[in-house]
Each structure stands twice: as C-alpha cells, then as structure tokens.
Amino acid sequence: MKLLLVIKKEKDVLEKQVNKLNKIILLKNYIYILILVFGLHSLNSTAQETPFQRGSQYILGDVEVTGKISFNQQTVITFAGLEKGQKIIVPGEEISTAIKKIGKLGLFSDIDFYINEIKGDTIFLELSLIELPKLNEAKIIGLKNKKAEELLKEVNLTKGKVVNENLITTTKNFIENKYKKDGFYSVKTAINVIADTTAGNEVKMVINVDKGNKIKVSTIEIEGNQMFTDAKIRGAMSNTKIAFPGRFWKKSKYVKDKFKEDLVSILDKYKEKGYRDARIMYDSVVYNKSKDKLDIKLKIEEGRKYYFGDIKFLGNTIYTDQGLTSVLGIKKGDVYNGVLLQERISNKKNPDADDITNLYQNNGYLFSNINPVEVKTANDTIDFEIRIVEGPLAYFNKITVVGNDKTNDHVIYRELRTKPGQKYSKDALIRTIREIGQLGFFDPEAIDPQFKNVDPAAGTLDIEYNLVEKGSSQIELQGGYGGGGFIGTLGLSFNNFSVRNIFKKDAYKPLPMGDGQRMSLRLQGSQFFQTYSLTFSEPWLGGRKPVQFSTSISHSKQYLSNFRTRDIDRSRSFNITSLSLGLAKRLTVPDDFFVLSQSISYQYYDLNNYNTGLFTFGNGTSRNLSYTIGLSRNNKGVNPIYPVYGSEFSISAKFSPPYSLFKKIDYNRLRTQEEYKLRYDGTQTLSTTVGPDGFSEIQNGDFLQIVSTSSNGNIYRSVENNDYTLAATDEGKIDQKKFYWLEFYKIKLRGDWYTKIAGSNQHALVLRTLAEFGYLGAFNNERGIIPFERFFLGGDGLANFAMDGREIIQLRGYPNNSLSSIDGGAIYNKFSMELRYPITLKQQASIFVLTFLDAGVAFDDMKKYNPFVLQRSAGFGLRVFMPAFGLLGIDFGHGFDAIPGQTQKNGWETHFIIGQQF
Secondary structure, X not given: OOOEEOOOOOOOOHHHHHHHHHOOOOEOOEOOOOOEEOOOHHHHOOOOOOOOOOOEEXXXXXXXXXXXXXXXXXXXXXXXXXXXXXXXXXXXXXHHHHHHHHHHOOOEEXXXXXXXXXXXXXXEEEEEEEEOOEEEEEEEEOOOHHHHHHHHHHHOOOOOOEOOHHHHHHHHHHHHHHHHHOOOOOOEEEEEEEEOOOOOOEEEEEEEEEOOOOOEEEEEEEEOOOOOOHHHHHHHOOOOOEOOOOOOOOOOOOOHHHHHHHHHHHHHHHHHOOOOOOEEEEEEEEEEOOOOEEEEEEEEEOOOOOEEEEEEEEOOOOOOHHHHHHHHOOOOOOEOOHHHHHHHXXXXXXXXXXXXXXXXXXXXXXXXXXXXXXXXEEOOEEEEEEXXXXXXXXXXXXXXXXXXOOOOHHHHHOOOOOOOOOEOOHHHHHHHHHHHHHHXXXXXXXXXXXXXXXXXXXXXXXXXXXXXXXXXXXXXXXXXXXXXXXXXXXXXEEEEEOOOXXXXXXXXXXXXXXXXXXXXXXXXXXXXXXXXXXEEEEOOHHHOOOEEEEEEEEEEEEEEXXXXXXXXXXXXXXXXXXXXXXXXXXXXXXXXXXXXXXXXXXXXXXXXXOOOOOOOOOOEEEEEEEXXXXXXXEOOOOOOOOOOOEEEEEEEEEEOXXXXXXXXXXXXXXXXXXEEEEEOOOOOOOOOOOOOOOOOOOOOOOEEEXXXXXXXXXXXXXXXXXXXXXXXXXXXXXXXXXXOEOOOEEEEEEEEEEEEEEOOHHHOEEEEEEEEEEEEEOOOOOOOOOOOOOEEEOEOOOOOOOOOOOEEEOEOOXXXXXOOOOOOXXXXXXXXXXXXXXXXXXXXXXXXXXXXXXXXXXXOOHHHOOOOOOEEEEEEEXXXXXXXXXEEEEEEEEEEXXXXXXXXXXXXXXXXXXXXXX
16 A cells, blocks of 8 residues: 655645644644555555655655646746755655745645655655636626726736635625725625636636625714804715715715714814814714614814914024914914914925925925924913924936837926926926926826935935826817708817928828927818818927917808708808917016917908808908917916816907008998999989089099989089099998908907815816906997907807807807807907816826806997896806817706897707817
C-alpha cells in the first residue's frame, strides 16, 4: 500500500485550520500536519507500503506536479522554493513553506503533497494541484440592463479573472455597500458560480441583486433646542430629510456617513450663533417596521452664548496687526462664530477666498501656517491668539504639463500663470486651472496640478499639470421644422485647428489639430433659403501676445413665399453677402480679465423684386459698412459649460459712418405726397409749362411735381436737382436711395453672474442672473431707423435663417419673435434668473437641469420705451453638452402675459435648444 502524506489547503479556510492546529501543536513556530493513511484501496489497491520515519531528514530527489493546471511544472516547483538535491525534513518547515507560498497565489483550491518513493535517504514527492476556475462570463439579474452594465464595469468582473471565495465575497460586499449608500438598506446579493461546459476550466458567474425598497426617514424628533426651531435644525441637515409626497428636489434616504455629516452641520449652525459648547447628547436611529422607515431622535445641549474678546496676532512680520485684522473682519464684542473664524483663517469651501491663508500664499509664503488658539475664557468672552508661522518664500521651479496628446505644448504654456522663477502664488495656480479649462480642449473637472519636489529648505517646488484631453471638434447635423418648412443643417466646428500643418500629410488625423485655432463651416437650407458661412479665428496672433484675430465670410439667399399657401417664387429673391475682420486684445488694466475687441464688417444686400412689409423697396441694393468696438470682462469659473462662480460683463457699440453729415438731403421733402408721380415723355398734354413763379420750361424726360390744381388742370414744375431725380418716381426708390448706405448706431449692454448656492463644484447648486439691454438708433431722425440690425424678442433664441443682421433674443414661454413688432424692435431689455443643478459633469457628457424666470420687453422707438412693462415667464429645462455635438436642450416655459395684440396669457411653450451657447 502506498504511504500517503496529504496536506490540503483551501483559500480562505487555511487560516482557520491553522489556528485550530496551533492549539494542539506549536513547536518552534512551525506547524506540522501529518496524516498517515494506510490501506486506502480506493486510491491504489496494488501500491506497496513505503517505509517512512516521521521527522527524518531526506534529500529531495524530485517533485512531480500533477493535476489539472495550466502552468508550467518547473515554474510551480521554483515558486514553491523546492530544489532537487536540497535537504528536507518530512514533515517539516520546507513542505509547510511551499504550501504557504503556493497558497498565497490565490490560484488553487487544493494543494496536496504525496510521497511517491523513498530510496535510501532520497525522497521523491508528488505535488497535486487543483487550479481555481477562471471567469468566462458574468451576468447581473434583478436590475435594468443599463444599470447592470454600469455595475459590471464598477465591480471589474473581466474575463479571465480567477474565481475564488475572496472574489465572490468582495463582489457581494461591494454591491451591497454601494446600494446601502443610496438608501437601499435591505439589499440582498446572491452569487452563483456555474461551470461552463463549453470551455475548459472556466465558469459563469450569475449575480442576483435584489435592491429592496429604499429606507427613508419617517420622523426626526429633536429635544433640548431653544435657540433654533425644529424646522431650522432639520434644515441644517442637508443630507437627511423626512419623506413626504412630492419631494423631488432632495431625496429622503438614510445614509450613515451623510447622517454623521449632518450632525456636524447642526453643531456648526450653533457655533455660527455663538453657542460654542453645543453638543448632541445622543442620537438614535430606529427602524419602524410598520412604516418600513426610520425614526430619528436627537437630543441637543445648547450651552451658553459666547462673544469674541481680544484677538492678538503672534509671529507676523510681513503684515501688520491692523492689516490682518482688516482681513479677519472680526472685532472684540462680536458674537462668537467658530465657522466664520475658520473661514477667515482658511476657507476650505472656497479656494480663492479672501482669507489670511490666501493672503500669505498669494505672496509666496507656501509654507506658512496660521492657527487660531483660545487662550482665555472669562464668563461669556473668549480671547484668541492667532499664531502665525510665516516660513520661507517659495518659488516655482519646473513647470510641466502631461496628458495633452493632441494639443501642442505651446498652446497650454502660453496660458499658464505659473512661470519658473516666479514667487509661489495660490491665486496664480487657480487662475491657471481656469485658463486651461476655458480653452475647451480638456476636461475641466479633471485638471489636477500636482506638487513635485517640494523643498522648504531651498524654497522651491515643481508643478505638474495633469490633463485629460477631450474631443474639441463638433459636428452639427440636424433637421427640423421652422419658418414654415423643413430646415436642414450641416455644421463642422474644429476648435483646436492647426493652419500651419494644413499642407502636411501626416497631420491629417483626420485634420491638422493642436494649435488652438478655430475654424467652422456651416451650411443650412430649406426650400425657402440657403446659407453658407466660413469662420476662422487665431487666439494668439503672431504667437507672442494674446491678440485674437478672427474673420468670417458668408452668403445667404432667400426666396419670396406666400405665408398662407407656402408657394415659393424663385424669381423673387433677397441675397446677402457678408465679410468681417476682427481683433481682440487681452488688457492688463484694470486687470487681465478685460478684453478690448474691434471689428469691421461689410454686408451687401441685393433685393430682386422682393417686396415685404419690412422693405419699402423691392428692387435694388443696400450696403452696410460698420465698425464695432466692445469691452468685456469674463472671470467665469473653470468649467465653461457649467461655471459655478464668476461673471461676464460686456458693452459694445456698432455704428456706420454718419453719411448725412457728408451729403445734405431733405428726406422730408422727398416724401411729399404728390412728388414724382409723373415723368414727362413729350406726348402728354400739360395745362401749363411755366408756373407763376417763373418755373423753367418742362423738358422731355423731366420729373414733374404738382405745384397747384385748378379747374383748368394741374400746374407742374420740372425738378432739376440731381439728388431728386436719382430718387426716381415712387416712394420705394426714395427708400432705396435712403438705405443705399445704411446709417445707424447700436448700443448693447450685458451682465451675467454665477453664484454657488450649495454643494461642491461637481454637485453645485448655482444661481445664474442675467441682464441685457440693446438700442438701435439713427444719426438723422429724418432718415429714420434702418430696417436691418433690429431686435426680435421671444422664443428659443435660435437665429435659424435670419439674414438681415437681426438679433434674436431668447425669452422662453412665448413663440419665436412674438414679443417684437413684425419688423423688429429698436430697443429692448431683458432679465433672467436660472437655478441650475448638475446631474453629471463627466467628459463624455455634461448634463444639468434648471428652472428659470424670464422677463423682457421690446419697443419700436425710444418714445414708447418703458422698461418695467414686461412680458414674464417661468419654467424648467434640461441641458446636455457632448463634445462631438455641442449643446442640446429642451425648455418648458409658461408665459404669464399676453402676446402684443392679444388679451389672454400665452401659457406653455416648448423650446428646443440646439447649438446655442450659454
């Protein structure tokens, strides 16, 4: 009979077995396990008994590896630490160590050693292994397909993973903890491992997830509070809310970690009002089985109210006590506010706050440390010492950027505010993060500046900016119904273009990219119109200074159509060709958030038998040569899609040359009712050719003006002035002369503010407020306001096929262009408020929801203007930004007022937002 020495070890069970055996045998910290089996006929009935002496030393002759494994035999023996010819004790430390080494791999379920043969002092062993199966496929049931796919990615159950008890337990715990954090406290997970008969040693894993119901909060009872009402204390608990029907803005669920944060928030609320010693005596969370909800009870001890006493600064040499006191903003006798004190020392919620820590760090003192210490408490007054360790000045040393696979280094480096050799400045660091985010080429939420080689002794540090590149080009391919017909649009925007590589074959991947230039091509058309446009901009003209050059060219053609029958007359058209050139320079005074922009534009309008209400002439041309100058300041937050702080202000003036000053024309006289009704061709019979005042005789081809009418007929005079004869014979041609060169000026003002109400940047509730004003005027009141460049208020704000220089002003809750006259307004103002909350701000897609209040009004001239007679609306909407397609969204707006000319309020309108900016 074959002598068998078996040592079995299963992962996650071995330690328990060892602990039990330790109670029986403990010799020199080694564990020996000896199982001698004699007469096991089921294993090998013909085997001969092998003489074996326990604890004897042998020379290892060889180790044979058997079992179903996919590893090389010699690799296993080597890893076990066994070598042919070495001396071993059986059973002994060498065998035990080999088992432990192989077991730590986590690849085998059974590890068995057998004695095959003993020849003299030489022993031959057999190592039998059973390899753990590998994962072929994992499937989650009990969840919706999309949720199941996302969860599989999170647990990282990839094909080829070794399936052992640890993997199963870890997966189960991860899933259950994940759903418990979301309020599903009764979640249950069952994992079944099934052998895959179609493969080798592989298995399928089926994970059954039963989320159960969310555990919500039924009641929050509070005892001991006198300073604050129950409602105010519950309000301070931003994460734990009582469930009631209709609560959608903040889910009611109990999450232990969030509940603990809420308890701290309650104490902070007391500290803000002077109650430094406030504490929560106890808190209990009890499951109410009948309601399937939780009941929470809190008992608060408020303590007494305190006040600030003397506040002294120690260790400050750079700034005076007076200067630091001004930044601190707290005086002796003020009600104690521990939260405010900490924020004025170092505001953790706002990295660029006006606090003492930033005061030092923005001036190079990276290694400074400011610590407020209570030094005396007398009755209700607390004295403080603010102890300051200024440390040495720090300087930027090496600045590097990683992660920019497409964007060239110089595009990023020119935006950096942290330069080698400069004094360390936290403000410069934060500003650099903003500038990189504003480029639009990188995920703004993933910008991560890493401090490297920080050396306090030398006073230097390196900065490495870690970036995640995102798609910056966009394609706009859409179809929709507008203007009474189907509109198709193809738009291509290349926001990180490279002109200098345009002739290099290797640069086309698929286009030359990386130099930060922007080029876009847009084609739009329907059966009524076609529009073609090409724009290009270079943000750093010459590459040395932040001077942006931009240019655009466009052409559009519209055919006259019958609004009711939708019939199109292609022989009657209106064409516009436009060209513009612009320069914008970043200023340094008052600060470098200011930009001064200037541009010159030219439009050529060609009307071919195109008679509408807006144009009093249907044939002819107009020209618009104008100059625009604007001043703007933009310090909106890092993420241009979802800014959480900052503002943007702009003022601009656009005007043409004042042609009326160069050429005197009496436009009132041109509009005399009876002028130019007849042109003498030499065959007409006239009552007289000479008037009472000695008018010149009428010649063939002259334009005639009626001087007087009598029973004998009309008396005419000949008009010889060239200005008049050019005006021609009808009112339309008079207007054509008037608008041959457009004469106007336009003033616009805009202010846009972003304020974070609550939450971190990734989950910040943000209030956006907006105000706009625009005015279109005339240098010559007799000439009047031009029929172009007007303001059209109302609707989604999308300027689909506007071709006459008009500006479409968004005001949701009303039909497009419905709040201006049919010819457009000459003056308008608008106010808007939006409350925004992000669903996700990931690189693949940024999604946020909003609610809004809009109000605005437009008038035809300044005499009628009343800024307070407003059309108002409110509603809610959704925005989705994807790098490849730009901004998409939908708004549902309710108009509270009537459209001009109607008596009933407008009610609900749906607006689709496609490609519109913010």
